[in-house]
Amino acid sequence: MNFKLLPASFGAILLSIHTSFGQVTENPKVEESSVPYVKIKKVELTDANTVIYLQFIEPKAQKQPQFRSQPRMSPFPDSRVPQFPQQGIGQSQIWLDPETRLYKPGEIDKKFKFIRAENITTTTKTSVANGDTVDFVAYFERLTPGIEEFDFYEGRSSNGSQSWNFYGIHVKNPLKKEPAKSGKPVAKATPPAKKPAAQPAAKAPQKPAPAPAPKKDAEMAVLKGTIYNAKTKEPIAAQLSYTESGDTLQIRSSSGKYRVGVDPGERYKFRVLARGYYGSSFSLTPADSTGKSFDQDVYLTPLIVGETILLPNIYFEMSKYTLLPESYEELNRLVDVMRDSPTVKIRVEGHTDNVGDFDKNLELSRQRAESVKNYLIEKGIESSRIEAKGYGGTRPLTKGSEEERKKNRRVEFVITEM
Structure with a gap:
């Protein structure tokens, strides 16, 4: 399906279908995102779902995308979004990975599953012509009231594709107020007296059959931190790269802050680079710790004469x-x-x-x-x-x-x- 042929009003119609009720956050604050060409336009919290309205803008062929060759950096397998063409060939292929999850930052057990999507495929790739805009909607399980910041994790990178990951999405989602209890006591009906019946012989209590173990989703830990100038202690724009399951993954941060989903079963070597600074590296083995959240700040030495x-x-x-x-x-x-x-x-x-x-x-x-x-x-x-x-x-x-x-x-x- 070529999105260039879609009527210009189709996206606007989609955005108006689900505005019946719920807590709505327009243009939510997003602390970090893995790509510049996909934006979160709105998040709506209904009684049943977390509804995320997104917009994809296909970069024009004459402009080299900033992240064109960067692979994906998310913790789920078999990603296919989007495969960038060579310059001059005005098409990309997009889809939304059905393994996408929402997480509360630092609390990986609090995850919310993907349910369905509108105006974007989840099983096959769809071509998007140069310069086209695609508005689409993703439905997830309802965020627990009180969670007012969450992360959007898509599939793991492969074959040069790039994931759509958003970190620190701020929404309105206050805790629900408990209903006030009535002060009037309720009279209880007195049951009629009955002649006690003969009690049958007591049976030995039976041990209930164990419930089947729930199927585990892909487990994940989170590494986060800030990259600083070692002299001024101020955050700096930098790039963090690492290898996971044979894929070389990269994330760029304009603010110096970063957040990465990591597999507890992997061993990692992270490399941090910034123009005008001498790079650094560090290792991480999540399995060596019982926690699921790791903090690692990095200090880079500036390249200046006499240093x-x-x-x-x-x-x-x-x-x-x-x-x-x-x-x-x-x-x-x-x-x-x-x-x-x-x-x-x-x-x-x-x-x-x-x-x-x-x-x-x-x-x-x-x-x-x-x-x-x-x-x-x-x-x-x-x-x-x-x-x-x-x-x-x-x-x-x-x-x-x-x-x-x-x-x-x-x-x-x-x-x-x-």
Whole structure:
């Protein structure tokens, strides 16, 4: 079905069908959304349903969509929405995943199932012509009164498709007031006296048959946090990426705040990037915790002249300067920074602890800094942009215990020119 052929008034008719009664929130506040081209226009809470009115606007072919190649980032399987065409081919294919759920943020047990949709398919793809607008409606189970913020989670990404996920949707949904109790006592009828009948022999109580276990929906946990400038402590726009079930997933946040649905059975490695900052990474294994909500704030160091930035995951063979493969991910992040900022020049600095021969430590630290420099050059970074220096044990971070002194064995880089 090609939505370009739909009458222009069809969407408006749909939006007027379900306005009989209920709590209505026009243009609700949405804290974060995974795509810019789908908007929530209205949320209506009837006695039976949560009704969400949405609008899809097909990006024009001559404009490159901001999220064109970004995959989906939701916790449910087999997503197919929408598959972007190559530039110049003015069609996308859309549908609404029937596994979509509504959740109360941080309380994953409070979920509300999808029931049906209008003006959008849920089992097959539908083509949408370049520049077209599609108004559609999704019905879910009724939000519990008192829940005035919820998340809309669609299907998991696959094959380059993009989910429609909305986080922090604010609606009017106050708690229902209890009906006032009548103060008048109600007289109870006195039953007529009866001659007691002979009591039958008591039977042993029978244990009721156990009820069948309810079928579980796809379980999910939530990771949320804010990405900050490490110097000013102010939130910054950034991109968070990770891999789940073989899919590389990404989410961009213009406010610095992010919220991600994660599978408790997966192990995650998150990478956080922002233009003008040195990226960071962290790991998460939801199964290691009994909770279903995780908080992780991230602090990124700005790329400014004179700034010293630690390379936290650089490893060498014991007492040697040979890089171990575990170092490559961190070094590749530095390569990306150098490529994205072609005018940046750096000085790689090697450091050791102060145990052992002073001169040997000084030479080892210089060789390790040279190893990092050589790796960057092999990846295509010009040698003129990289200086290497070793300081041995002359610049310790700590003089505490043996465990603390391990921090002195490190590799850093300093931005010398931009």
